[in-house]
Amino acid sequence: MSLSVAQGFTKSLAMTVLSEIGDKTFFAAAILAMRYPRSHVLSGCLGALIVMTILSAVVGWAAPSMLSRKWTNHITTILFLGFGLWSLWDAFKDGEAEELAIVEKELNADITCNSREAKESNKADDDDDDDDLKKKHRPFLTQIFSPILLKAFSITFFGEWGDKSQLATIGLAAEENPLGVVLGGILGQALCTTAAVLGGKSxxxxxxxxxxALSGGVLFIIFGIQSFLSTVGS
Structure with missing residues (x-):
């Protein structure tokens, strides 16, 4: 492994772990794993995070070709310093357990709504004894993948979209080797998601x-300072 790949891998791994632990998608995976088969939840959540990591790294890799390297470094510096201050603010404000309560409330509402729709659908299908016809009426993806896997994938993917960890991955891929960023990000996501699914809500x-949040804030600020120094030195 080259030095540039190793540096991108290390930074991405540290950033991902500190960004994802205690994040809303972490809590969502933990809560879903208490209600549904763990293998389906893990596959769905981890699949969504891997796709998001690769997409973010590709965007970050392409950024220098659309903007000058100097402007890319400036934007990355602002992103890292901004996320660092944001994380420090989250660390010192009140309401430490709010994120878990909010995620659990949203999931409960979503599960209740889906259960109601499923009951209505089953009631409508009770008059039809043809199993093949019922299968045809199901959405195409649910005929291939488990509905629980798809549910975990969609909740995680859209929950992560636009999140600071996604934007930070884009910024990191613009600064470091994209392959290292992808490998470190995937390993970090795998560790956090597996811990959430196996450990559950407890x-x-x-x-x-x-x-x-405090550790993540310090790490983001360090990355921001490094990006600033690289801009000055260029």
Whole structure:
């Protein structure tokens, strides 16, 4: 492994772990794993995060070709410093357990709504004894993949879209080797998602969001300073 790949891998791994632990998608995976088969939840959540990591790295890799290297470094510096200050603000404000409660409330509402729709659909299908016809009426993707896997994938993917960890991955891929960023990001996502699914809500409640946010804030600021110094030196 070359030095540039190793540096991108290390930075991406550290950033991903500190960004994803205690994040809303982490809590969502933990709560879903308590209600549905863990293998389906893990596959769906991890699949969404891998796709998001690759897409973000591709965008970051392409950024220098659309903007000058100097402007890319400026934007990356602002992103990292901004996310660092944002994380420090989250660390010192009140309401440490709010994220878990909010995610659980949203998932409960979504599950209740889906259960109601499923009951209505089953009631409508009770008059039809043809199993093949019922299968044809199901959405195409649910005929191939588990509905739980698709549910975990969609909740994670759209929950992560536009999140600071996604934008930070884009910025990191613009600065470092994209292959290293992808490999480090995927490993970090795998570690966090597996911990959330296996540990469940009990693990999620034991994590100190304040310490994680503080550590992440410091890391983002360090990355921001490094990006600033690289801009000055260029």
């Amino acid at each position: 693990l999620a409640t034991q994590i100190s969001e304040k310490i994680v």
